Structures are given as structure tokens and as C-alpha cells.
Amino acid sequence: MSDDTASILKDAKAKMAKTLDVTKDEFTSIRTGRATAAMFQGITVEYYGAPTPLNQLASLQFPEARTVIVTPYDKSAMSGVETALRDSDLGVNPTNNGDNLRVVLPALTEERRKDYVKLAKNKAEDGRVAVRGSRGNAKKAIEKLVKDKEIGEDEGTRAEKELESLTKKFNDQIDEALALKETELETI
Template identity: 60%
Template sequence: MFEAEEKMGKAIEVAKEDFASIRTGRANAAMFDKLLVEYYGAPTPMQQLASFQSPEARTMLITPFDKGAMANIEKAIRESDLGVNPSNDGHSIRCILPELTAERRKEYVKMAQRKGEEAKVAIRNVRRHAKDQIDRAVKDGEIGEDQGVRTEKELEAMTKKHVDLVDELLKGKETELSEV
């Protein structure tokens, strides 16, 4: 049960990270979390190569620690699905996020729903695995049938709690995306 709850908690954390990487009207460093930059022949997370500042609501200022990586960082941003066109001033890269159109907002809502569904599937897979272990323990006589039934009820309650949490996160992200 503890292992199942821990894995469900990790699924929630992954969902939070995924939701944070979906862009809204405001600039935030989490948008760049999943971007990998080719750095000395190895794909490296952008967070390890630069610092991020948001001087304005829709502007992100990216300052590389190593100026030699600037071209690769700029290339990674340009090739990403963020829809921003970075400009390089020699010291830092400025990304100005365009206003979100209604069509783009709908796309982002669909993306959020897809990531939410992936999180729910992960939680349900954890439940299925835990249920199999409970059934095996009852069959092997390690625990009694009554204890098995009680544990399954606890597992169902835990699963429902985590799925509801994903739904809440998704609802919050949808609200955030639909704000103009």
C-alpha cells in the first residue's frame, strides 16, 4: 500500500510538471524544462545551461552560463513547440511570447487533457499492480480474505483521491489557459 501511494504521488508530481510546461499567457521558466540542448555532443537540459528571468509578463530572458552554448540554446528554442522566436543580443536570449489565439488556447487545453489522462492511466496501472499483489497474498495465505477486501477498499479510496487530484489540477490549468 505504501509503495502504491508513493508511486501514485510520483504520477501526480509528473502531471504537475507536465502542466507547468504547457504555456499560458505568462512567461515562466517551467516552459523550458523539457527542452534539451546539444551541448558538447550530449543532450543537456536547458535548466543546467542558463538562468531564466521574466522581466515582463510575456518576456523570458535566458542568460547562458557558457556563451559558447548560446547558438545551441537558441536553436533548441526555435525548434521546440513553444511557438517563440528567440532573439540573441550576444549576452542573453530574449523570447517574447506571442498572444495566445483562441485556437492555440484550445490546442493547449487538449494537450493538458491528454497529459491529465496519461497521469490517470499511470495511477490506474499502479492500482492494478497493487491489486494483483493483494490477490496473490490472499491466494498464498499470507493475509486473510477479510484483510484483502479491506486493503482493496483502501486502495480504491486512495486511487479515487489521486484521480480527483489530477482532475483538480487539470481544471485549474484549463481555467488558467482560458483566461484572456
């Protein structure tokens, strides 16, 4: 295999691996029965006029499975943190005791679990679309090499077959991650 096709396949594999990582990260932000720090990653707080990630303004402690204690580093940010938590898609109403905020996550209803499964499926499909996009770009590059006669048709066909197996491998890994997340969401 020429250096050109090897580098195209290597680049496609790196992009597909990045897509897989992003998809798995997005799965961690979907709430299950247990509170996790990943659930709070996307929350931003208006702090001195600038949107600031919650994890830069406060510490999170998890004394129980569905309870989170949010302690702002700067007490003046307390009301902003409280508002950001209340407005988030977590469906929580934090209790302010002066020093910190106590967040009790409501138990997941069957309907809410189904919504989260649907959300996970959408995120998985986004990941598969991105993998197919990487495959399409790599395939065009390989076809261009064949057309420009930089590589032979046999080598182009071999590279495309390898590209297809890479695509299948990463799509299968996304499907496995989705199946795990579905199981996690459906377990009470």
C-alpha cells in the same frame, strides 16, 4: 490489517503520489499567458556534442509577463541556445543582441489555447492510467496473499476497498489539477 497488506497499500500510495507529482509537473510545462521557467525545462541544447539542458547553460530572466531574457554562461553556446529555442514547441523566434537572447512569447490564440487544454487533458489521462496501473499491481498482490492463504478473505476485501478509495482520491486530485490548468489556460 496484516503487515503485508499495509505495506502493499503504502507502496501503492507512494506510487500514486509520485504519479500525481509528475502529472502536476507536466502541467507546469504547458504554456499559459505568462512566461515561466518551467516552460523551458524540456529544452536541450547541443553543447560540445552533448545534449545539455538549457537551464545548465543559461540564466533566465522574466522582465515582463511574456518576455524572457536568456543569457548563456558561455558566449560560444549562444547559437546553439538560439537554435534550440527556435526549434522548441514554444513557437518563438529569439532575438540575438550579442550578449543575450530576447524571447517574446506570442499571445495565445483561441485555437492554441484549445490545443493546450487538449494537451493537458492527455497528460491528466496519462496520470490516471498510471494510478490505475499502481492499483492493478497492488490488487494482484492482495489477491495473491488471499490465494496463498496468508490473509483471510475479509481482510483482502477490506484492503481492496481501501485501495479503491486511495485510487479515487488520487484520480480526484489529478482532476482538480486539470481543472485548475484548464481555468488558467482559458483565462485571457
